[in-house]
Amino acid sequence: MKGAQVVLKALERQGAEVIFGHPGGAIMPVYDALYDEKLRHVLVRHEQAGAHAADAYYRASGRVGVVFATSGPGATNLVTGLATAQMDSSAVVAVTGNVPLPLIGTDAFQEADVYGITGPITKHNYLVKEVNDIPRIVAEAFYIASSGRPGPVLIDVPKDIQLAEFTGSFEVEVDLPGYKPTVVGHAGQIKRAAKAIRGARKPIMMVGGGGQTAFEEVNTFAEKTGIPVITTLMGIGTYPAGVPQSLGMPGMHGTVTANRAITHCDLIVGAGLRFDDRVTGKISRFAPNAEVVHIDIDPAEISKLVRAHVPVVGDLRDVLPRLTAELGRLDIDEWWETLEEWKGRYPERFKLDKPLVSQEVIQMFREATGGDCVVTTEVGQHQMFAARLFPTNRPRTWITSGGLGTMGFGLPAAIGASFARPGEPVVCIAGDGSVQMNIQELATIYRHQLPIIIAICNNGMLGMVRQWQEMFHAQRYSEVYLADSNPDFARLAEAYGIDGFNIFDRETAAELIPEVLARGKPAVMNFVVYESEKVFPMIPAGAGVDEMIIGDQEPEEADLATKEVKVG
Amino acid sequence: MIDRHILSVTVRDRPGVLVRIAGLFARRGFNIESLSVAQSFQPGISRTTFVVSGEDATIEQVEKQLQKLIDVIKVVDHTKSKYVDRELMLIKVQVDTAEDRVEIRQIAQDFRARIVDVAREALVFEVTGDEGKLTAFIDQMQVFGIVELIRTGRIALPRSAADPKPGAKQARAA
Ligand SMILES: Cc1ncc(C[n+]2csc(CCOP(=O)(O)OP(=O)(O)O)c2C)c(N)n1
Ligand SMILES: [Mg+2]
Numbered sequence: 001m002k003g004a005q006v007v008l009k010a011l012e013r014q015g016a017e018v019i020f021g022h023p024g025g026a027i028m029p030v031y032d033a034l035y036d037e038k039l040r041h042v043l044v045r046h047e048q049a050g051a052h053a054a055d056a057y058y059r060a061s062g063r064v065g066v067v068f069a070t071s072g073p074g075a076t077n078l079v080t081g082l083a084t085a086q087m088d089s090s091a092v093v094a095v096t097g098n099v100p101l102p103l104i105g106t107d108a109f110q111e112a113d114v115y116g117i118t119g120p121i122t123k124h125n126y127l128v129k130e131v132n133d134i135p136r137i138v139a140e141a142f143y144i145a146s147s148g149r150p151g152p153v154l155i156d157v158p159k160d161i162q163l164a165e166f167t168g169s170f171e172v173e174v175d176l177p178g179y180k181p182t183v184v185g186h187a188g189q190i191k192r193a194a195k196a197i198r199g200a201r202k203p204i205m206m207v208g209g210g211g212q213t214a215f216e217e218v219n220t221f222a223e224k225t226g227i228p229v230i231t232t233l234m235g236i237g238t239y240p241a242g243v244p245q246s247l248g249m250p251g252m253h254g255t256v257t258a259n260r261a262i263t264h265c266d267l268i269v270g271a272g273l274r275f276d277d278r279v280t281g282k283i284s285r286f287a288p289n290a291e292v293v294h295i296d297i298d299p300a301e302i303s304k305l306v307r308a309h310v311p312v313v314g315d316l317r318d319v320l321p322r323l324t325a326e327l328g329r330l331d332i333d334e335w336w337e338t339l340e341e342w343k344g345r346y347p348e349r350f351k352l353d354k355p356l357v358s359q360e361v362i363q364m365f366r367e368a369t370g371g372d373c374v375v376t377t378e379v380g381q382h383q384m385f386a387a388r389l390f391p392t393n394r395p396r397t398w399i400t401s402g403g404l405g406t407m408g409f410g411l412p413a414a415i416g417a418s419f420a421r422p423g424e425p426v427v428c429i430a431g432d433g434s435v436q437m438n439i440q441e442l443a444t445i446y447r448h449q450l451p452i453i454i455a456i457c458n459n460g461m462l463g464m465v466r467q468w469q470e471m472f473h474a475q476r477y478s479e480v481y482l483a484d485s486n487p488d489f490a491r492l493a494e495a496y497g498i499d500g501f502n503i504f505d506r507e508t509a510a511e512l513i514p515e516v517l518a519r520g521k522p523a524v525m526n527f528v529v530y531e532s533e534k535v536f537p538m539i540p541a542g543a544g545v546d547e548m549i550i551g552d553q554e555p556e557e558a559d560l561a562t563k564e565v566k567v568g
Numbered sequence: 569m570i571d572r573h574i575l576s577v578t579v580r581d582r583p584g585v586l587v588r589i590a591g592l593f594a595r596r597g598f599n600i601e602s603l604s605v606a607q608s609f610q611p612g613i614s615r616t617t618f619v620v621s622g623e624d625a626t627i628e629q630v631e632k633q634l635q636k637l638i639d640v641i642k643v644v645d646h647t648k649s650k651y652v653d654r655e656l657m658l659i660k661v662q663v664d665t666a667e668d669r670v671e672i673r674q675i676a677q678d679f680r681a682r683i684v685d686v687a688r689e690a691l692v693f694e695v696t697g698d699e700g701k702l703t704a705f706i707d708q709m710q711v712f713g714i715v716e717l718i719r720t721g722r723i724a725l726p727r728s729a730a731d732p733k734p735g736a737k738q739a740r741a742a
């Protein structure tokens with residue numbers, strides 16, 4: 001058996017079922033071996049899309065996503081995808097071909113220092129130097145990628161290794177003396193955390209991406225204690241947005257209630273989040289009165305940005321139930337009165353003063369699906385609108401590039417999610433700018449007839465950048481105008497064999513959305529929307545959470561043309 | 569507070585591990601003041617010593633990030649407790665006159681520096697000690713003229729009481 005086959009067999013033994021990838025010279029032996037294997041391979045049209053698809057495959061299923069690419073340009077195309085997965089703690093194993101070992105370092109054709117390039121953007125990486133090491137390295141890669149705080153791992157396999165005769169064994173042991181994730185929380189710390197929570201009068205819980213694996217535990221904790229719950233952008237789906245106990249999303253474009261609660265609370269239970277700067281705003285103004293209980297599996301996140309008074313390192317699935325057991329219903333009725341008042345004053349609302357706005361389109365999707373679908377997003381205003389108006393009800397169904405903010409993520413992510421959850425409807429909320437960054441994947445969607453709806457909020461603008469220019473750059477709209485050269489998205493879809501719709505008004509939108517959803521077929525729905533919509537509230541970059549600009553979310557701004565909506 | 573830290577990082581002996589460690593320092597704007605790497609007493613395990621200056625909080629963050637690297641087994645910041653440190657220096661000193669030679673040798677003796685190479689115009693000394701001692705020796709030699717000098721960078725071990733966990737004893741050969 002040759003190294004190339006060993007790679008595939010080893011992946012199979014780790015439970016890999018679907019591989020996203022793109023072939024090329026240096027990985028041809030692997031693709032040749034694939035010809036005889038039952039492993040499913042999905043041919044993407046760009047390696048970046050392959051990496052995003054593998055990333056979303058993990059996020060949607062909890063099973064490690066796998067991506068293949070060739071050396072040099074194939075591998076460098078993975079870079080954005082790996083960095084995205086690293087920032088959002090997503091378990092991906094990337095296998096790249098490389099030039100034969102003796103040529104490494106000689107500037108051979110299609111050679112790049114992939115091991116060097118990907119070091120800082122992976123949890124770990126390998127350059128295989130010995131064919132018999134492959135089973136061990138693949139086993140380690142899967143273990144590292146999926147355990148502790150998950151992340152991407154890259155395995156670079158020189159071509160001569162792929163062609164070398166294997167004489168080793170598949171029975172391998174993973175022995176990593178430097179890698180022992182702490183899963184079980186410290187009993188003393190849990191007791192201290194419980195004591196602090198019991199003593200709080202104005203507590204909140206903030207759940208991040210780590211909560212995606214601990215839906216039950218988060219919900220049981222919230223139910224028993226009655227604590228108000230805030231879900232970060234990465235935590236959407238870990239707690240149902242429609243429940244009265246939910247305060248929505250915090251941070252730069254978070255809800256008024258969530259941000260006010262942060263400013264006024266006396267305790268934060270931070271669960272599986274890293275207090276990213278888009279959540280905290282200016283650190284010195286973040287939760288000035290709060291004691292912080294920080295539960296996370298990654299000790300390096302504790303007190304990195306926000307000082308934790310009670311750190312608990314461990315897996316939420318271990319820590320939360322033990323913490324719940326220590327607690328009863330919290331005595332926080334007064335706090336709830338205040339929160340209810342804010343919630344009542346600041347429901348989600350938007351103006352309907354133009355023929356069509358992004359927010360109502362997104363709201364229509366939420367109504368049509370009830371939030372029981374997979375949502376992926378691109379990056380921009382539409383992403384923030386979706387986070388607020390289209391949160392999903394279940395874990396692993398809200399898939400967005402949070403940490404890196406990668407335009408071009410949403411469309412290939414929809415592909416990965418669709419393979420992870422076959423048959424389930426997937427809605428990709430996209431912008432006209434972002435969607436063009438991996439638009440070539442319409443071919444992949446067509447090829448596999450995936451039930452993905454790409455909903456483009458087409459404002460003819462790089463809207464988020466435009467908003468910043470309007471607010472902070474004296475309305476100097478530099479290089480954000482797309483409308484004069486956007487393609488006809490419906491015809492573009494049709495060119496790929498996918499149903500395409502250009503929609504200009506709310507009546508047509510309301511009629512078509514449920515209808516297209518019901519078809520269970522790929523579709524591109526291009527909604528031509530108002531160009532100057534803005535995302536509010538907004539905390540300007542570098543400002544404090546308490547310095548939020550409420551904008552058109554202020555009830556005084558409301559007029560007859562405003563629609564108030566209940567999320568969930 | 570900005571302080572100088574001596575970090576001992578025990579690593580698996582893999583290509584690329586040093587680059588990753590150095591990358592963590594560089595990303596946060598730390599200059600590595602000295603670095604020494606060598607095999608430990610266990611096969612496949614190396615011990616590295618980094619001297620860096622930085623904010624205590626940032627160093628602590630780097631320590632945690634180092635700990636996260638898969639090939640890093642242990643990180644110790646010696647400056648947090650009692651430690652002993654040493655550095656080795658080879659220094660070639662110019663000898664112009666017979667009187668100089670006598671005087672240089674006398675100073676070297678006081679510093680317990682060993683002569684490792686003797687020539688007519690120069691002497692090479694081997695000096696070990698802590699930083700203060702090496703600096704003092706360099707100062708003394710400056711007047712005679714330093715031709716060349718190389719230092720290994722500092723290495724350190726915690727003092728016994730500070731690290732009570734002994735390594736596993738190896739069975740003695742019969
Ligand atoms: C790859 C990449 N390049 C640039 C950016 C910066 N950026 C953030 S949002 C945005 C505009 C996105 O426009 P669009 O997709 O049309 O979404 P909209 O804001 O209009 O809803 C840009 C350029 C980014 N996040 N990612
Ligand atoms: Mg746009």
